[in-house]
Amino acid sequence: MNIEDLVRETLSDMAGQEQPPPPSRFLRAAGGRPRRRGLALAAAAAVTVLALGSTLVVGGLSSRVAEAPIGQGTGEVVAKSVTVKEGLRLSQILERLSTATGRPVAEFRRAAADGGALGLPGYAKGALEGFAFPGTYQVSPASSPQEILAAMVARFARAAEDARLVEGARRVGRTPLEILTIASIVQAEAADRRDMPKIARVIHNRLDHTPEMRLQLDSTVLYGLNKFSVGASTKDLRSTSRYNTYARPGLPPGPIGSPGADAVEAALRPAAGPWLFFVVTDPERGVTEFAASEQEFFKLVKEREKHGSG
Structure with missing residues (x-):
């Protein structure tokens, strides 16, 4: 199992252990593998990098963000902040990520379609909608769409665990x-x-x-x-x-x-x-x-x- 597969498996484990008018019409009228997990959590830092307050800095296995602090260094990579507001649909989120990174939205759509590679819990049934957790992210153009979306799923996993x-x-x-x-x-x-x-x-x-x-x-x-x-x-x-x-x-x-x-x-x-x-x-x-x-x-x-x- 390579490092990326290990990260994906761990993120999945974290998120899914155990594994009238109408309302709106009315509006208008655990156990497991502790040693492997410890290793994978360390590796997962390559995806979710660093939390600064409510902001998540996203690097990634193919990213060079970690070579220098954000906003400093060689200038080869410039991280941009993107805020995903509560209630946004996945289609809107992918558009915002595309704008922030300069990558074609089609790349994000392809990455989003591969739920198994993003660490989604089993109960997500492979669909990312609802699991790209809202928040502020600092993303690098050097980070792949898969890495960015995996970081958002990892953030969901943390929130899901907090909420039990x-x-x-x-x-x-x-x-x-x-x-x-x-x-x-x-x-x-x-x-x-x-x-x-x-x-x-x-x-x-x-x-x-x-x-x-x-x-x-x-x-x-x-x-x-x-x-x-x-x-x-x-x-x-x-x-x-x-x-x-x-x-x-x-x-x-x-x-x-x-x-x-x-x-x-x-x-x-x-x-x-x-x-x-x-x-x-x-x-x-x-x-x-x-x-x-x-x-x-x-x-x-x-x-x-x-x-x-x-």
Whole structure:
């Protein structure tokens, strides 16, 4: 096993041990190999290099960043800072990385398609969406797309371990992928992070309700159509996409973006409450209110209409 394979295996182990209107419509109207792991963690430094506060400096096995401190040296390599915001889709992340490094976005797409080489956990099912963890990264043009994306997956692994994602998912009766999918929806739907635990509770409650109750989320519909909009159109709602939560029961097949730590925490530990609906009653101020019945929901819709967004 070469050093790169060792790093990939370790990153995978770290991330996956053990191995109405609707909510959004309503918005609008361990054991193992300690010795090998110790070696691989040392090698993984070649990929994730150095954490400086909230910034991760990405070098890599094919990079020459480590030859001199960032911003100094021969001038052969200039690291650039790129911030991946919470909620960005993978397609947006790859575009930003392409711009920051000057490498064609096609190279990043090819690297992203090879999930096994990035250290993704088994429950990711080979798909990178949702696992490129948000944060600020310093990337070098000399670092390969695979190295950069592997560093983002390694950062996800660290966050997943901190949140005890696998154990927490089991505690609430979901799979880790389901929790990450819920977190990505919460991230997309929340106007204020303080509302995330309540929005997560709405999603959990609707999933646990009768089979006839769909999530009915515009955010998932738009993701499935690769559209960016405030809300889905009537035509969009007729989509046959697997992400159309108006037409299909349960969760979509995977995350619809990269959730941050707050959204993951909310998905694992939703607020206690009977809510089945949420409405942004004041879009300008980002005020979201919650309802447990259709009657309450329609009152919130009228409240929203007072702000000119019926």
